[in-house]
Amino acid sequence: MVIRRRLLEPAVATFVATAALHLPIEVPAAADAPVVIEIKGFEYGPESPAVAVGDVVIWRNLDIVPHSVTAVDDSWDSGLIAAGGRWQTVATEAMVRDYYCRFHPTMTASLKIDSY
Numbered sequence: 001m002v003i004r005r006r007l008l009e010p011a012v013a014t015f016v017a018t019a020a021l022h023l024p025i026e027v028p029a030a031a032d033a034p035v036v037i038e039i040k041g042f043e044y045g046p047e048s049p050a051v052a053v054g055d056v057v058i059w060r061n062l063d064i065v066p067h068s069v070t071a072v073d074d075s076w077d078s079g080l081i082a083a084g085g086r087w088q089t090v091a092t093e094a095m096v097r098d099y100y101c102r103f104h105p106t107m108t109a110s111l112k113i114d115s116y
């Protein structure tokens with residue numbers, strides 16, 4: 001009996017390892033993933049990403065100068081985003097889509113906000 005058990009053990013271990021590989025993996029819903037916009041070379045990219053109401057939107061400033069993310073009507077504003085810094089907000093239906101950089105007004109972009 002002892003010999004037989006020893007022979008079975010590797011098989012059991014293999015079965016357990018194989019079963020673990022087939023466990024369902026929880027993948028977060030796409031809506032949970034933030035929308036990331038990079039500020040680089042005095043440009044916002046992507047320039048007009050699709051954003052759903054409730055999405056977290058993050059702007060990352062990869063330049064060596066500060067920038068801002070400011071609605072064209074000033075209804076929302078990041079304030080100064082330092083070089084290497086970031087700012088985030090949650091998209092709302094009421095958000096004005098077009099924005100610019102307060103420090104470099106030729107920098108413009110927009111959000112394509114879809115409601116649920």
Ligand SMILES: [Cu+2]
Pocket residue numbers: 066067068101102103104107
């Ligand atoms: Cu700027």
